[in-house]
Amino acid sequence: MIVVTGATGSIGRALVRRLRERDVLAVVRRPAEDLGGPYALADFDRPETIGALLSPGDRLFLNSSLWPGFADAHRAVIDLAAQAGVAQIVAVSVRDAAPGARLGMGVHGRVDAHLRKSGVPWTILQPSGFMQNLPRDFQDGTMYGSYGSAPINYIDARDIAEVAAALLTAPVGPDRDLVLTGPESLSHDRVAEEIGKALGRPARYVNLPLPEMAAHLEERQGIPQAHAAELAALMAEMGERGDGSWAEITTTVEDLTGRPPRSLSTFLADHKTDKTDEADHKSAG
Template sequence: MILLTGATGSIGRHLVRRLADRGAEFRALVRDEAKGRALGCAYAVGDFDDPASLTAAFAGVDRLFLGGPGALPVDGEQPMVRQLTAAIGAAAAAGVERVVKVSVWHASPDSLLAQGAHGVLDRRLAAALPGGWTLLQPSGFLQNLLAPGAFTPDGRLVGRYGGAPVSHIDTRDIAECAEVLLTGPPRPGESFVLTGPQALTDRELADRVAHALHRPVDLLPLAPDEVAAALTAQGAPPAFTADLAALLREVAAGSLAEVTTAVPDLLGRPARPVDAFLADHLPALRTAADHP
């Protein structure tokens, strides 16, 4: 029995479909009944913030896909650390043998960002299930293009990475890698840096979006300090925005530029290119870019 957390999220929802299509025995952890019914698979209602609910959800589970919320600090802490620590504890208590966890590329414990939260959590997972963990360390998601804030109200792409290329990945590929690692031979103790098949600068990405939308797409380049200042003005804690600016400077220096072979190695085919992502998500892209 496989349990999926984050089953309604940008990776989990694709994994649900993949596991259902192959007839795997699995259930999804959802926070309410309506979301479980909408997924159309077996589900258990539970919440990382309610550890008792996790005990029931983990009954009989031997493999876990550990996906969860992105990280926003509250009062200087990442709720995600507490939440996924509860899930790791429930997995250990239930005797789960294999955990495939979504982490992030360049996770390190000393940051208020997702990188810091995952840095702490990845260590906790390795300590709790020494022979049973595998990490997915994805580059930036192409699906971020569809999220609020990706485009300005006048339809320009917001560029946060200077002139540096980034090897964005489609979350459908992350889900397929998770599927292989959950259902195939175990790969304990391994971490996979998952990237797309090419690295594009913000300008090159804007050009690809323009091609997909059949209209010019200008770029609004923002320096790391400008991104941080805008978020601080919206009430984000200064320590968080300072860490974010530092991260963006690292990306602008090329920290997400490498293209790895992990996706083709795991899936036996190339990672999905940006153009395929854009073509497959045209209605959502039009909404994000033309009616942000």
């Protein structure tokens, strides 16, 4: 059986759709008839509820959003998966994840390190930022950031789902980290241009120096001061203060799925017509 956690999320929904014909179990916190297939109620906050769903030979897709208990909960589920004799874990991490790194990259880094030592065959997916965030980032017409003019890569979460589906339905392969990217890297001015064109509304990117960006996050989004400062610094490091790694493009999506990853314009066209949780990729723009 393929057990999919985070099944109501951006990646999870697309993955469950993609695996519809398979023996798949969606793990959800609340009843989710709209997923259109079998599901079980469980919660990472009580890892044993997820462990109880696992049997020898299962394949586990390990993913959820981040919250303060994320690292402990995900490590506990990994241990329970090892005890249950799970055949493979495909986990969602992030580019540049490492123990001690900033924010979510540090959290993922700790979980990734635990998974690599777990004894369960593993694949760690390290995606770029998700295109799915962008309409929300620009929802009031203006996105603020401290990336500067550097190009940054975004990926459509559906492409991550398609890579996961390929891995979870093929014979278990070697343990590996896979950096997943979209097909192009764009400055945020270019992203704003694409958003404005595709969604037919004004969109602009405003770059702020670090202290102003941190204050903006604190005042406008209510993010605590220390976290806001880290987030602003992270944006700058992903952008023009960084080494360019967030602009690098890999061929991994195409290598594993046989199709190029979706472009931003394809994502935006689907977003406009509300097709972004469709798993099948018919055109890559």
